Amino acid sequence: MNSRDQILAKLKTNKPKLIDLPLIETSIFRDEGLDIIKEFIKKVEVVGGNVLEVTSNQDVINKIESTFTNQEVCYSHIKGTQGFNTISLETIQNPHDLENLDVLILESTLGVAENGSVWLSDQEIPVRVLPFITKHLAVVISKKDLVEYMHEAYSRLSGFNYGVFLAGPSKTADIEQSLVIGAQGALSITIFLKQ
Amino acid sequence: MKVGLFIPCYINQLYPQVGKATLELLEKLNVKVSYPSGQTCCGQPMANSGYESESIGACNHFIDNFKDFDYIVTPSGSCAYHVKKHYDIIPQTEDVINVRNNVYELCDFILNILKIKDIGASFPYKVGVHKSCHGLRGLRLGSCSERVEASYSYIEELLQHTKGVELMPLQRSDECCGFGGTFAVVEEAISVKMGKDKIKDHLESGVEVITATDTSCLMHLEGLITRNHQPLKVLHIAEILNSNL
Amino acid sequence: MSHSELASIFNKNEKKVDWHDKALWFVRHKRDLSVHEVKGWEALRNLGHGIKAHTLSNLDNYLIEFEANAIKNDIQVHWAADGDEHNRIVHNIIKESNGKKVVKSKSMLTEECHLNPFLEAHGIEVIDTDLGERIVQLAKEKPSHIVLPAIHKNKHEVDKLFQEHLGTKPCDGDPQYLTGEARKHLRQKFIQADVAITGVNFAIANTGGFVVCTNEGNADMGAQLAPVHIACMGVEKIIPKQEHLGVFLRLLARSATGQPITTYSSHFKKPRKGEKMHIVIVDNGRTEQLSRPDFRTSLHCIRCGACMNTCPIYRRSGGHSYDATIPGPIGSILSPGKDLKKYSSLPFASTLCGSCSDVCPVKIDIHSQLYKWRQIITKETPQPFVKAQTMKIMGQMFSKPSQFERVGKAVRWSLRNLPKSVINSKLNTWGKARDLPEGPKQSFDQWYEERKNNQKD
Numbered sequence: 092m093n094s095r096d097q098i099l100a101k102l103k104t105n106k107p108k109l110i111d112l113p114l115i116e117t118s119i120f121r122d123e124g125l126d127i128i129k130e131f132i133k134k135v136e137v138v139g140g141n142v143l144e145v146t147s148n149q150d151v152i153n154k155i156e157s158t159f160t161n162q163e164v165c166y167s168h169i170k171g172t173q174g175f176n177t178i179s180l181e182t183i184q185n186p187h188d189l190e191n192l193d194v195l196i197l198e199s200t201l202g203v204a205e206n207g208s209v210w211l212s213d214q215e216i217p218v219r220v221l222p223f224i225t226k227h228l229a230v231v232i233s234k235k236d237l238v239e240y241m242h243e244a245y246s247r248l249s250g251f252n253y254g255v256f257l258a259g260p261s262k263t264a265d266i267e268q269s270l271v272i273g274a275q276g277a278l279s280i281t282i283f284l285k286q
Numbered sequence: 287m288k289v290g291l292f293i294p295c296y297i298n299q300l301y302p303q304v305g306k307a308t309l310e311l312l313e314k315l316n317v318k319v320s321y322p323s324g325q326t327c328c329g330q331p332m333a334n335s336g337y338e339s340e341s342i343g344a345c346n347h348f349i350d351n352f353k354d355f356d357y358i359v360t361p362s363g364s365c366a367y368h369v370k371k372h373y374d375i376i377p378q379t380e381d382v383i384n385v386r387n388n389v390y391e392l393c394d395f396i397l398n399i400l401k402i403k404d405i406g407a408s409f410p411y412k413v414g415v416h417k418s419c420h421g422l423r424g425l426r427l428g429s430c431s432e433r434v435e436a437s438y439s440y441i442e443e444l445l446q447h448t449k450g451v452e453l454m455p456l457q458r459s460d461e462c463c464g465f466g467g468t469f470a471v472v473e474e475a476i477s478v479k480m481g482k483d484k485i486k487d488h489l490e491s492g493v494e495v496i497t498a499t500d501t502s503c504l505m506h507l508e509g510l511i512t513r514n515h516q517p518l519k520v521l522h523i524a525e526i527l528n529s530n531l
Numbered sequence: 532m533s534h535s536e537l538a539s540i541f542n543k544n545e546k547k548v549d550w551h552d553k554a555l556w557f558v559r560h561k562r563d564l565s566v567h568e569v570k571g572w573e574a575l576r577n578l579g580h581g582i583k584a585h586t587l588s589n590l591d592n593y594l595i596e597f598e599a600n601a602i603k604n605d606i607q608v609h610w611a612a613d614g615d616e617h618n619r620i621v622h623n624i625i626k627e628s629n630g631k632k633v634v635k636s637k638s639m640l641t642e643e644c645h646l647n648p649f650l651e652a653h654g655i656e657v658i659d660t661d662l663g664e665r666i667v668q669l670a671k672e673k674p675s676h677i678v679l680p681a682i683h684k685n686k687h688e689v690d691k692l693f694q695e696h697l698g699t700k701p702c703d704g705d706p707q708y709l710t711g712e713a714r715k716h717l718r719q720k721f722i723q724a725d726v727a728i729t730g731v732n733f734a735i736a737n738t739g740g741f742v743v744c745t746n747e748g749n750a751d752m753g754a755q756l757a758p759v760h761i762a763c764m765g766v767e768k769i770i771p772k773q774e775h776l777g778v779f780l781r782l783l784a785r786s787a788t789g790q791p792i793t794t795y796s797s798h799f800k801k802p803r804k805g806e807k808m809h810i811v812i813v814d815n816g817r818t819e820q821l822s823r824p825d826f827r828t829s830l831h832c833i834r835c836g837a838c839m840n841t842c843p844i845y846r847r848s849g850g851h852s853y854d855a856t857i858p859g860p861i862g863s864i865l866s867p868g869k870d871l872k873k874y875s876s877l878p879f880a881s882t883l884c885g886s887c888s889d890v891c892p893v894k895i896d897i898h899s900q901l902y903k904w905r906q907i908i909t910k911e912t913p914q915p916f917v918k919a920q921t922m923k924i925m926g927q928m929f930s931k932p933s934q935f936e937r938v939g940k941a942v943r944w945s946l947r948n949l950p951k952s953v954i955n956s957k958l959n960t961w962g963k964a965r966d967l968p969e970g971p972k973q974s975f976d977q978w979y980e981e982r983k984n985n986q987k988d
Contacts, residue, residue, distance in 0.1 A: 102818055256795075
């Protein structure tokens, strides 16, 4: 018997009698009076991100250009902002070529108020390494795309091949428990909230 | 209501004053208490050391002593917990089931069975409560800091109704003191360090008297306090509630 | 050495113990603040427990479902009965892709299987990319905590280590500078890597995908750059459906560090175009643990480390005193299942205070299992003669009131009359740092008897 069959056979013999799968009754978690937008902003800040309110994609570009001055390598994946790009993804042979990316702008269609995370999947990330390898990450999201908690978020997710809930900049506290922002991933994240 | 008093072995031999205070207190509250003679031990020292099988004689003896009572009251959360939680090693006769259901830690009994909050005691000192673990997380004699639940504490509720008591807050409200039965000897270094840290917390809060539902924790802390000549006293909760100073 | 011996050594430096205790208590405190914000936290824990219990009771079928879905998604699935087979499988995948350089994000499973030394012996460079793991790797040590691998090291030690290995400048232990230098060092490793290895936090049966959680972004930096991604998981990592992630991702980071969620919760389902993705499913003693009714819930563990942060013994003895891959309370109920004799002191490294069970996000009754392992250990491993005899004698004494009274009287007399130097002699471990109570003249029994007689008069 190969290891697969051996393991499965042992599990079959050793497992207890079938125990019912509990149902997730989400109403017990719902906080009725919660202002989802306020909570989302609060939690993005808790996880180390910044939140700016914007009116249009051009507004995003303007705010980025005034916040991150003199950046060399920039790429935006949001509509109508091609002028911002200093690189073309078509010419990228290898994800390694993105190593010097300074600013990246992506769009998300799902944000979670309870933890300040935004969902980014293959549909929003043309090259998977982008949100990790960039120095600075900007994510644009509409207020209507914010949900209260993770249960609701998962009820909206399907059909992706890769996706990440991303909450704040990369961080570590591995040296004497001192929080340092900017470990192996992005050094900063700015969330742009659209009406 | 037939109430049997259970005095744990080490209290019987080393801290008889705690037993006396418990008995006198219950009598003050008009409880007719019987003290079955020939009590020994609940079996916990052997069982927690991994020798549950050697404790069966003690368990059976305990059941024999207490099977005829409606309530069994003891000044030890830890021993009460042991009877409730670990007496599954002897056959579950009706007597065993009854004894396990009816054993109560003293504060729990006063508050929840007698429904008395104010005993009329007075004790004009700054008091620090040590929430002994088996009572707290085993018997749920209070809310514990790990769980998200409404805040309560039987021992503190009784102290709040004791005249003159000033309850002092701790940095770590319910961390273990490091006694742990044979742990105190097997893991001597850690046990002592935990005890020292616990005492420091009380001292820094300005506590004059440490109290608890368990004398075992207090024996460990007192051992350190005495050795290190620290300005603290330890008293079992029964001794405070039986005071009229 | 036993836990108590190693813990005594750790306790020789009281300042370090105090630092270690405070650092971890701080994490526990952050966890408290964070979970108190969640409405229905205890219900969430119940769900976590219930979903895991259900999954274990149907684990073979869920693994089959997971495998089928993963294969549909172009993931290659491998099965390993033990650590050796796991290492051979991983090595073969690397060999097939002509890999020489591997970057690895945190995986306690690969620690358990001793993957790094195995690959290194075959001439492969393995770089741990989690900062804490990289620190202990450079120091040639093992992680002392499953979430904070280098918590036993102070910043000056890291400073020195980085000067030696990464050529950094002396910086008086500046964490910002040191982390920045590690970032540069690891960037090079990510760029050069042929293969990325990650662990798996959750594997989802109904999608064939899996989730990896990190704060540093190191799992994705590895997996999204290297042409080959190998994810290693124990059989117990399965959850039935994607919606169950809603429960576990809410529980995990809050319990671990007090964050509402880890910075990156990456959901891998299909490899990048043209690249390869492998999953290695490992048993290594888990099916056996499943067969033990008293201990099978230890397999619920989601590796948050909360039981370590809350454990007053762990905080004061350091992770290395457990001498096991998974230290602390959860490790002390897992390890005896693997090697009862070697780990026989671990279930005794506890006061049974129960804090671990109350902090556990999936409600494993850790302290009850510690108690149960004790009962097994005294029966199945050699015990010191004196201890076994003492317990026997105590057991007999407590069965007979007359014996109990006689012994009690002798003890009280000794405590009253023997000089302190005798009471606190070397034979009395209690007395090394603590006094014993004064022996009272009368026991409670005697006082009660006397009072009864007086009342009669």
